[in-house]
Amino acid sequence: MRRRCPSWLLSLIGIVVTAAFLFPLYWMIITSLKPEGEIFRSPVTWVPHSFYFESYTEQLTGSSYNILNGFRNSAIIAFGSLAIATLLAIPASYGLGRFRIPGKSMLLLLFLVTQMLPSSLILTPLFIQFKHMGLIGPNYWSTILANATIGIPFSVVTLRTYFAGLPKELEESATIDGCGAIRTFLRIMLPLALPGVAVAMVFSFLFAWGDLIYGMTFISKESMRPITSGIYTFLGFQSTSWNNTMAFGTVSIIPVVLIFIFVQRYIVSGLTNGAVKG
Amino acid sequence: MLNRRQKMTGYLLVLPALLYMLFFVAYPIIDNLRLGFLDVSVMNVSHGEQPFVGFVNYKDLFAESVLVTSIFNTLIYTVACIVLQFIIGLAFAMLFNRPFRLAQRLRGLVMISWLLPATITAMMYKFMFGAGNIVNDVLSRLHLIRDQIDWLIAPIPAMITLIIANTWIGIPFNMMLLTTGLMTIPKDIYESASIDGANACNRFFRITLPLLRPAIYSLLVLGFIYTFKVFELVLIATHGGPVNATQMMSTYAYKLSFELFKFSHGAAAANIMFLILLFVGVIYLRMVRKEERSGL
Structure with missing residues (x-):
């Protein structure tokens, strides 16, 4: 017989481990709520003596780079990339998942490989390419287009397993009932694959939301850059205002945390599908 | 018919996505190879002559010690992260x-x-190890260190900080796959096995680890590829410093x-990076084939 730890002890260990693991997040949020003087007090204070919200309110209005502005830029970039990635990945994954086409595994491998390539690898040629296209400057296009290249392969690989897993009989009975290929897809296949589409969309959004390298390289106007770029700028100053920076960081993870709360159970399956299989 | x-x-369904990826990923990679043999600077990037210079860029890079340092750093960092992520990820799993x-x-x-x-992770770790000083505070309270460590200012501690931060990011990934x-x-x-009298240690090394082998293989390679491409973390937390x-x-x-x-x-520097990734990718594919052939 295997000796068993009592369940309550395992729960306790689990909670302590998780809490310790997530401590950096707690520390960021707590620091954003401390006044400047308290941040550097020694010994450190684990809970602020008084909650101080000025790091947030100060940056909501005015100043050269305010939180709302960065948040809006990141949202434009993330939703733009999400739209491109989803529109292109749904048909592609449907084609790869449900049609017998020669060279299918080669195509899949191609998508899989492109997903793994580092952004820094193609940054220079992409910059030059966009410059020739007139897209380097005060606009979001180049950043949106570049970030979609991360979302597309992930979505294709994830969604393909969803489409491939749907029963063949569904398609056949739809054809017998007189549905054309497009109607079969829109009315029957797509609704069934919606959980997969949700995962793909969430990840396309998150990849673009976390982007720094493209936004900071391609967008020439500081006030149009994403929130991550604002943090980079903040940290570059000689004397960083840490509570402000932490407030920035806290705001920028709001979408991540919200997404996490709502679609957590899909994320796990999406991650293992997209990353390993193919 | x-x-x-x-x-x-x-x-036709695959085509749009494929063309997109060819245009924005495959073409840049090929263009990068060409670019590595030209002399392109801020002067002639959009117009003007771009002279062919052969391997001069590569020679320049290897003549400066920074390239070799960066290859060395990336490899050390990657290997350390993979090992730590795997051990902690397995414990979590x-x-x-x-x-x-x-x-x-x-x-x-x-x-x-x-x-x-x-970016956010880098910022948090930069604060905890640097200005916020909480790491030193805790370590000295536990009497693990006597003097403060300049985590981000001294070369080896700065590398350790990055490794810890990246391990933090990678643990869940390892945990999930495992x-x-x-x-x-x-x-x-x-x-x-228990009936046969195997203790916990035996069970772990004789059953768990061997049976996890396929998962471990893909983890090592995926881990290598994902860790190797580190960018934001380093740029924000240390900016490559102190002194490279x-x-x-x-x-x-x-x-x-x-x-x-x-x-x-x-x-040219990116092309060298590409070569290393390609090498690892090929090893992975061969490993997968061998594994398939041996029926595992």
Whole structure:
């Protein structure tokens, strides 16, 4: 017989481990709520003596780079990339998942490989390419287009397993009932694959939301850059205002945390599908 | 006839996404190879002559010690991260694989670190190890250190900081893949081993690890590829410093192109990075084939 730890002890260990693991997040949020003087007090204070919200309110209005502005830029970039990635990945994954086409595994491998390539690898040629296209400057296009290249392969690989897993009989009975290929897809296949589409969309959004390298390289106007770029700028100053920076960081993870709360159970399956299989 | 139409429809559906990736990923990679042999700087990037210079850019890079340092740093960093992530990830996977009520929920919470933008993670670690000083504070209270460590100012501690930060990001990924691996191991193997008198240590090394082998292989390679491409973390937390002690291949390529505006040198550095990744990719594919052939 295997000796068993009592369940309550395992729960306790689990909670302590998780809490310790997530401590950096707690520390960021707590620091954003401390006044400047308290941040550097020694010994450190684990809970602020008084909650101080000025790091947030100060940056909501005015100043050269305010939180709302960065948040809006990141949202434009993330939703733009999400739209491109989803529109292109749904048909592609449907084609790869449900049609017998020669060279299918080669195509899949191609998508899989492109997903793994580092952004820094193609940054220079992409910059030059966009410059020739007139897209380097005060606009979001180049950043949106570049970030979609991360979302597309992930979505294709994830969604393909969803489409491939749907029963063949569904398609056949739809054809017998007189549905054309497009109607079969829109009315029957797509609704069934919606959980997969949700995962793909969430990840396309998150990849673009976390982007720094493209936004900071391609967008020439500081006030149009994403929130991550604002943090980079903040940290570059000689004397960083840490509570402000932490407030920035806290705001920028709001979408991540919200997404996490709502679609957590899909994320796990999406991650293992997209990353390993193919 | 129908079959042919089927094929055509299939290809047409894949085509838009494929063209997009060819145009924005494959073409830049090939263009990068060309760029590495030209002399392109801020002067002639959009118009003007771009002279062919052969291997001069590569010679320049190897003549400066920074490139070699950055290759060395990237490899050390990658290997250290993979090992740490794997060990801690496996421990997490085994803990949350035990049957207790909160297991799934807590495992889900741990995933957050993997989903956060790397910029945010870098910022948090920069603060904890640097200005915020909480790491030193805790270590000295536990009497583990006598003098404060200048985590981000001294070369080796700066590298350690980055390794810790990246391990934090990578643990959930390792945990998830290993969890799926653990779930495929039949429970009765453990039970019969226990009856035969195998202790916990034996069970771990004789059953768990060998049966996780396929998961471990893909983890090592995926881990290598995902860790090797580190960029944001380094740029934000140390900016490659102090004096290139944490300069990685990606940050060096970026610096060459977009801080020094030597575009073709940046392209050349990126090409070297590409070669290393290609090498690892080929090894992986061979490994997968061998594994398939041996029937595992």
